[in-house]
Amino acid sequence: MRADAARNREKVLSAARELFAEQGFDVPLDEIAARAGVGPGTVYRHFPTKQALFQAVTEARVRTMIESAAAPADDPGAALFAFLTRMAGEAAAKRDLTDAITLPSELLDDLHRALGGLLHRAQGAGAVRADLTTGDLVALMKGMLRSLHEGANPGVLLEIVLSGLQSSRKP
Structure with a gap:
């Protein structure tokens, strides 16, 4: 994985960790992407479903x-x-x-x-x-x-x- 892709993946995981902790599973993926400072496509490239992201x-x-x-x-x-x-x-x-x-x-x-x-x-x-x-x-x-x-x-x-x-x- 390229360095920038790895950084983006970690940003998504960090934002998801915070938002899942605050709101549970119902948090929208767009909100996770916004908190991570990436586009929704970046989230889906690393995690094809919200369940996959939640699981990670x-x-x-x-x-x-x-x-x-x-x-x-x-x-x-x-x-x-x-x-x-x-x-x-x-x-x-x-x-x-x-x-x-x-x-x-x-x-x-x-x-x-x-x-x-x-x-x-x-x-x-x-x-x-x-x-x-x-x-x-x-x-x-x-x-x-x-x-x-x-x-x-x-x-x-x-x-x-x-x-x-x-x-x-x-x-």
């Missing part, structure tokens, strides 16, 4: 979250809780996280592995209940994120989830 933005955000989960932490319990707090905070502030999309199975598997790694390290440190599985945690987070469409308070739900995850034993 969402996948990049998930990859960033996965990378953050792999960072070493002195306090594994705090690292897990910070990850879950970030996920809930982004969902509350950025509408696109809760809009329905289908992540590629390998990316979804990577996200579950990253979350599982955080969970197992926190369990090993005695910060999180030992009977919790990665599947349980995924189901809790999905339910919490889905509830945002029904007007639930993400802060209250997050507090309930985090307190329920804590181990009763002291590390």
Whole structure:
């Protein structure tokens, strides 16, 4: 890809990231192009459909979250809780996280592995209940994120989830 084409692609992704976060999937592609400072044709050259653009933005955000989960932490319990707090905070502030999309199975598997790694390290440190599985945690987070469409308070739900995850034993 030529340097100018790569720059334009990044401008489109950046503008789409902002606008999808603000308005969700319904933002018009012309508005994305205008914010990026490019013509609509440039957007369509890189992303043939709005779904393709939305998918690219969402996948990049998930990859960033996965990378953050792999960072070493002195306090594994705090690292897990910070990850879950970030996920809930982004969902509350950025509408696109809760809009329905289908992540590629390998990316979804990577996200579950990253979350599982955080969970197992926190369990090993005695910060999180030992009977919790990665599947349980995924189901809790999905339910919490889905509830945002029904007007639930993400802060209250997050507090309930985090307190329920804590181990009763002291590390």
